[in-house]
Each structure stands twice: as structure tokens, then as C-alpha cells.
Amino acid sequence: MDALPYxxxxxEVALQPHNLMFVFVGTLxxxxxxILPGIGATAGIALLLPLTFxxxxxxxxxxxxxxxxxxSYGGTAASVLINTPGDGTSVITVFDGYPMARNGRAGAxxxxxxxxxxxxxxxxxxxxxxxxxxxxxxxxQFGPAENFMLMIFTMSAVGAFTSGSLAKGMxxxxxxxxxxxxxxxLQSGQERFVFGVPSLQDGVPFLSIVVGFxxxxxxxxxxxxxxxxxxxxxxxxxxxWCTPDEWRRSIGPITRGGIIGFIVGVLPxxxxxxxxxxxxxxxxxxxxxxxxxxxGAIEGVAGPEAANNSSVSGNLVPLLTLGIPxxxxxxxxxxxxxxxxxxxxxxxxxxxxxxxWGLIDSMYLGNIMLLVMNLPLIGLFxxxxxxxxxxxxxGILVVALTGVYSVNSSITEVYLALGFAxxxxxxxxxxxxxxxxxxxxxxxxxxxxxFRQGMTISSGDxxxxxxxxxxxxxxxxxxxxxxxxxxxxxxxxxxxxxQANEAVSRG
Amino acid sequence: xxxxxxIVCAALAATYLILSSMIPVRxxxxxxxxxxxxxxxxxxxLIIAMMLxxxxxxxxxxxxxxxxxxxxLRRRQRLGVFGAGAAALxxxxxxxxxxxxxxTFLLMIGMLTAFNRGKHLTNLLVAAGTSSVLYYGLKxxxxxxxxxxxxxxxx
Numbered sequence: 282m283d284a285l286p287y288x289x290x291x292x293e294v295a296l297q298p299h300n301l302m303f304v305f306v307g308t309l310x311x312x313x314x315x316i317l318p319g320i321g322a323t324a325g326i327a328l329l330l331p332l333t334f335x336x337x338x339x340x341x342x343x344x345x346x347x348x349x350x351x352x353s354y355g356g357t358a359a360s361v362l363i364n365t366p367g368d369g370t371s372v373i374t375v376f377d378g379y380p381m382a383r384n385g386r387a388g389a390x391x392x393x394x395x396x397x398x399x400x401x402x403x404x405x406x407x408x409x410x411x412x413x414x415x416x417x418x419x420x421x422q423f424g425p426a427e428n429f430m431l432m433i434f435t436m437s438a439v440g441a442f443t444s445g446s447l448a449k450g451m452x453x454x455x456x457x458x459x460x461x462x463x464x465x466x467l468q469s470g471q472e473r474f475v476f477g478v479p480s481l482q483d484g485v486p487f488l489s490i491v492v493g494f495x496x497x498x499x500x501x502x503x504x505x506x507x508x509x510x511x512x513x514x515x516x517x518x519x520x521x522w523c524t525p526d527e528w529r530r531s532i533g534p535i536t537r538g539g540i541i542g543f544i545v546g547v548l549p550x551x552x553x554x555x556x557x558x559x560x561x562x563x564x565x566x567x568x569x570x571x572x573x574x575x576x577g578a579i580e581g582v583a584g585p586e587a588a589n590n591s592s593v594s595g596n597l598v599p600l601l602t603l604g605i606p607x608x609x610x611x612x613x614x615x616x617x618x619x620x621x622x623x624x625x626x627x628x629x630x631x632x633x634x635x636x637x638w639g640l641i642d643s644m645y646l647g648n649i650m651l652l653v654m655n656l657p658l659i660g661l662f663x664x665x666x667x668x669x670x671x672x673x674x675x676g677i678l679v680v681a682l683t684g685v686y687s688v689n690s691s692i693t694e695v696y697l698a699l700g701f702a703x704x705x706x707x708x709x710x711x712x713x714x715x716x717x718x719x720x721x722x723x724x725x726x727x728x729x730x731x732f733r734q735g736m737t738i739s740s741g742d743x744x745x746x747x748x749x750x751x752x753x754x755x756x757x758x759x760x761x762x763x764x765x766x767x768x769x770x771x772x773x774x775x776x777x778x779x780q781a782n783e784a785v786s787r788g
Numbered sequence: 789x790x791x792x793x794x795i796v797c798a799a800l801a802a803t804y805l806i807l808s809s810m811i812p813v814r815x816x817x818x819x820x821x822x823x824x825x826x827x828x829x830x831x832x833x834l835i836i837a838m839m840l841x842x843x844x845x846x847x848x849x850x851x852x853x854x855x856x857x858x859x860x861l862r863r864r865q866r867l868g869v870f871g872a873g874a875a876a877l878x879x880x881x882x883x884x885x886x887x888x889x890x891x892t893f894l895l896m897i898g899m900l901t902a903f904n905r906g907k908h909l910t911n912l913l914v915a916a917g918t919s920s921v922l923y924y925g926l927k928x929x930x931x932x933x934x935x936x937x938x939x940x941x942x943x
Contacts, residue, residue, distance in 0.1 A: 332930070335929070446843055448836055448840040449793075449840070452797055452836050452840065455829060458829050459800075459829055459833070462826050469814070471811060471822040473811055473822060500872070501873075504868045504872055505865045507868065508864050509861070669904050671905075672900065672914055674899070674903060675896055675900050675904075678876065679895060679896055679918060679919075679922070680922070683888075683892065686883070687934065690932075690935075692881075692883065692884060695883075699873070710789075711793050729825045732825060733818055733820045736820045737820070740819060741819035741820075774846060
């Protein structure tokens, strides 16, 4: 129990009245953001990040993390009541949550999701607590070569697994890395790709990128959606609780979902969506009545919701212990850390343990607050779904533009955000994932630094990046993550050809 | 769409490579210098352009949607997006000279009139409330220097 003294000191930070308030505000905002269809944790954090700048770093980060895991609670309501997931991680909940609502069991679906999220969320924070020190101890042994290879692996995994196309994922990563090269090179003092614009000398502002790509692109999509009609939520009827039989059926899925979510969340590139898919498939396979899945099986809500919430803490393991984000949301969170002048990773755990453990412990408190808030008040929160979309999209636009301007009082940054919104719109049109781009932007500078340090140590010999067992393992994992989608595509093409041939021979 | 993306990617890679090759390198630097890393990225992007091109050739054809999108709907959607974009640009261009409070109120009332039609009183209250809360909240509580513009006397 090496972690125990740190956990205690972390609670001293998290239990300070102002930090408790920020846990509450973060989880409340997260729930609301999660409920709003289409706006996920990434866009929500991007939108609210500038407004946290006057706060102490630990309070701001507690609030931003609260938004992250709070949104995974809120996303359920939109899935269950309007058949539209709040974000990608709630997609699976639609399959059985919405049929449950149509059968008059919306209250039960929301209750099992809230309790399941609480149980799994707590399991995963315990796992994060236990793994934080061993992970960071290993990471402390890493030199520039290992760090470089770790970043290569993370980016290749995120690029390969966040979309159906390896090429599009890698395009997004490289586009982000290219953006990160803009500005003055810190080692030589040489300007690169600045084109005489003074405000680009410090690099492209991170906020303009995230607000443009997430919040403002979402506004464009909301405007388009406005012309196609309104969403009609199902009213919650009956008690917001499950029957004893429903609870009995949910215990197993919640426990399994919690474990699956955490393990998958730790892996770079996998994240909440894959965790929910694996959990759903597992529950369907284990069920005595698989035919009920898709028609309102409570196991189909309990497992994925638990996995979704649990993956949040899993995602934070590489971010806090290695300083490497494994998903779009954690990349934005890393950007927030860096903007506060904090570099997460093993050194941070050693030098500022009160910050890291205060943050981790705030998640125990946040999960309790979310449970208390969500069970009695979910009926109140879902009224947000009745808010006219015109008011919503206008609000997002104004808060986004104000937020970007307010950080440095720079109109250039507002123009940049508007420009990135257009690029983000075409990314979504072309089905190019944005998460790898954000990862490239955030890690680009660190990656170049590690590359150049490694090359300096080896006097220009690139074999240094394969010189240790850790480097070799990471190289093999990188290769595996790049080749797996290629094999999957070949297999899918063969399957499609076989089906086409069978159809021809039958016809 | 796939082939267009591959061409855009190749053009981006080529431009980036040309610009990278123009980065000056002095003698006494580390073995890599400020140019090698961008050159590697540009080379990587060229390979990705080829991968994108190859993906369009090996892609599994998907069935086309049964109903074509309504051209009138698409025209109105485009109009809405361009209108909002133009409003945001005008907002950014005038915010510092006219002031945050007035420009934010005008942007909101314009957007709400377009996308929350017929509810004039609600729109007026939402626009006035949001712009005031943002202005005074950011300025007084977080100390953000938002431009007062023409209405500096409001504090």
C-alpha cells in the first residue's frame, strides 16, 4: 500500500471547500454537456477550458476531469430518451435503453445506468489509485528513445483504431504533427512556417485548434440539423428505480463492464467506445436470452454504461503516469495541463503529488456526487433536451468565441478558431477522425524533442530507437497496431467478395 | 471523396516538404537540426497520400442511399451555415472597436432571430442575459480584459 499516504494527502486537497465546489460544478456541467446530443466531453472541455484560466491549476483540473466523467453519466439520458447518443460512448446504450423507454421503463434504464456508472467508476478509480505508482516508477526509467517510441506507438494506435480507415487516421495524426511544428524551434531559435505572422511565433494556439475543431464544427452541424427537424424526447414515466429482478440481472454486467472498461481504457486508441462494444458483446454472449438484446434488455444498458464510465479512469492512467494521452479527450486534458505550465508524467507524480492525488481523489467524491445528483434530479436535467436548438447553438457559438478571445485578448486567435472550424467541418464530412490530430498537436513538440535528444545522444544514429528491450517491444506494438487494420480490411474485402459470389450463384 | 482527399494530402505534403527544405540550418547545431523532423513528416504525409489513393481502389462498395438529399433543404442549410459564419466574422472584426457587450448582444439576437423564430421576447432576454453574464462574469470575476468599445462608460 505505497499509495496510502498519497491518497490521504490527496483527500486533504480534494476536500478543501473550494475544490469540493469545483468537483460539484464540473460533474454538474459534465452531466449537462453529456445530455446535450452531439456535444461530448471533448467539445465540452474545449468550450469551457478558457473560462477556467483564472482558477488555481488543481481546481481547474479537478473541474475539467469532473466534466469528463460527468459527461459519461449525462450521455445516457439522451440515448435512452431521444434515441440519440450524447456522444460516441453512449451509442451502444441506444440499442436497449431506447426500447426500454418505449416500454415505459425509462426510469429503470436511467437508474441502472447511474448506479452502474457509480459502481464501475469507483472500481476503476481504485484501480487507477493502485496502478499509478507502479506505472510511474517504470516510466521514470524511460530515456528519450523510449519516450519517442512510446509516443510513436500511442499515435499509431490512436490513428489506426479511431476510424475505419488507417490512412485517414494517420492523415489526422500527421496533420496534427505538422501544425505542432509551426513556430520558433526551441533548440535552434529558427522560425518555422510562421510566414511573418508574429502571433504564430509561439506556435498555433491550442485553444483555437480545439475550440475550432470541436465546438465550432459542432455549431455548423447543429445549424444543418436545425433545418431537418426537432428531436422529440420520451417523457420519463414511473419510478426512477429498478425492480429486484432487474437489479439481480444487472450486478454481473456492471462488474464485468467495470473491469472491461478500465482495461480497455488504459490501452491507447481503444477508449470508451470500444469498451462499450466489448461489454455489450460479452453480455449478449453470456445471456440466457440473447434474443432480448436490442429489444430492451437491462443487461445491454448496465454493462456498457459501467464500461463507459470505467474507461474514463483507465484513460487517465497513461496521461497521469506517463504523460501520454491515449484518446482525444485526454489529449485535450493534456493540453490543459500544459497551458497551466504542468507536464503530467512520472516527474509530476514525484514533484507535485498533491496535485495528482488531489485530482484522483476528487474522482471518488465526484462519483458519489454524480450518483446523488443523477438519481433524484435526472428528471430535471433532461429538461435541457426540451431547450430549442436555436438557443443552444447560439449559446455554444458565443461561449466558444468569447472563450478563445478571453485567454490572450487576441482576435487573431478567434480568426484561427473560425478557420479550424471550416477544416474540422471537412474532416467530419470526409469521415476523418479529429482525436488523432489533437494528439499530434499536443505531443508533436515533445516528440520532436525526444527524437532530437535521442539522435544527439547517439551522434545521429537512428538505431538508438531500437536499442533497448522497451524500444523493441514498443516498435513491435507499433507495427502490430498499424498492420491489424490492414489485415481487418483484407478480411472484410474477402468476406464481401464471398458474399457477393454466393448471391450471384444463388440468383 | 477518397481520391480528392488523396490529392489534397499529396499537395499538402509537397508544399510542406518544399517549405521544410527552405528552413535554414547552421553548422553548430545538433545532428538533426530544425529541418530534418519536418522533412520526415512531409515524407510520411506523401506515403499517407498513397495509402489514401490505394484505399479508394480497395474500398468495399456500399449501397447508395435510396432517397437523394432534397436540393432545397441543402440550399437552406448552406445559407444558414454561411450566414452564421459571416456573422461570426463580422463579430470578430468589430468586437474590439464596438465593444464586447454590444457585438455579443447583436450576434446573439441575429442568430436567435434566425434559429429561434417568432419568440422575440425570449430571444431578447436570452441575448441580453447571456451577453451581460459573460461580460460582467469574465471581467469582474476572472479579470479578463474584454473590450468595452463605444460603451466604456458601462465599466
